Amino acid sequence: MLGRVRVAGHSMEPSLRHGDTLVYLRLPLRAGTVVVAEDPRDDRLVVKRVAAVEGDDVVLASDMPGHESLLVERSAVLGRVVLRC
Amino acid sequence: MRIFGRPRTAYAHCDLPCGVYDPAQARIEAESCYKIMEKYKASNDPVFKERAIAIKEERAELVKHHLDVLWHDYFKPEHLEKFPELHEIFWKAAKQVSAVKASVDMAEGQKLLDMIDKVDEMWRKTGGPEKTRVPSSAKKAA
Numbered sequence: 001m002l003g004r005v006r007v008a009g010h011s012m013e014p015s016l017r018h019g020d021t022l023v024y025l026r027l028p029l030r031a032g033t034v035v036v037a038e039d040p041r042d043d044r045l046v047v048k049r050v051a052a053v054e055g056d057d058v059v060l061a062s063d064m065p066g067h068e069s070l071l072v073e074r075s076a077v078l079g080r081v082v083l084r085c
Numbered sequence: 086m087r088i089f090g091r092p093r094t095a096y097a098h099c100d101l102p103c104g105v106y107d108p109a110q111a112r113i114e115a116e117s118c119y120k121i122m123e124k125y126k127a128s129n130d131p132v133f134k135e136r137a138i139a140i141k142e143e144r145a146e147l148v149k150h151h152l153d154v155l156w157h158d159y160f161k162p163e164h165l166e167k168f169p170e171l172h173e174i175f176w177k178a179a180k181q182v183s184a185v186k187a188s189v190d191m192a193e194g195q196k197l198l199d200m201i202d203k204v205d206e207m208w209r210k211t212g213g214p215e216k217t218r219v220p221s222s223a224k225k226a227a
Binding site: 008 | 092093094095096097157162
């Protein structure tokens with residue numbers, strides 16, 4: 001599965017910048033990769049780095065310090081970011 | 086040929102859904118640091134003085150945290166256009182927190198309070214109170 005999103009926000013700087021367009025692809029989950037996921041708190045999408053995968057739980061973190069981590073279910077991850085344009 | 090439709094937005098920020106940000110949090114902790122310095126100077130009790138330093142360290146760390154949250158989560162690129170000195174103000178304020186940690190000089194504490202007031206001024210001029218504060222019931226009824 002392939003998708004495209006536009007980044008809003010600054011928590012992934014310097015890797016990703018506000019306004020970047022990303023292409024994501026459904027690939028196996030791996031710590032250290034950047035993914036697009038459904039935010040369990042509302043119906044928005046988030047773009048974050050996978051900090052850890054523990055069973056069905058995935059811990060997502062920001063690249064910029066000072067931002068909280070987010071715990072999502074494996075099924076909430078839509079795909080790994082493979083292209084930035 | 087268009088393979089994709091219009092892209093959805095993927096949010097790269099983790100601010101709480103409530104969106105409540107207020108420099109008052111940073112100021113209260115900075116006021117604690119200032120008053121701790123004052124009490125430290127007035128005391129001759131070594132145990133009290135040791136506790137005062139430890140608590141000042143904790144309060145100063147909270148100042149830094151509250152400033153960071155405002156900087157990262159409340160202020161947006163359009164605010165930077167309005168206040169080009171925004172990053173400089175936050176950077177200097179964070180440095181000043183470190184100065185407060187390392188000192189018992191009340192003048193350093195006052196400098197930090199003045200810097201937080203500059204942040205507060207930007208927050209007010211960008212509609213911070215209207216966006217984030219919840220009016221008291223008495224005001225709502227009036």
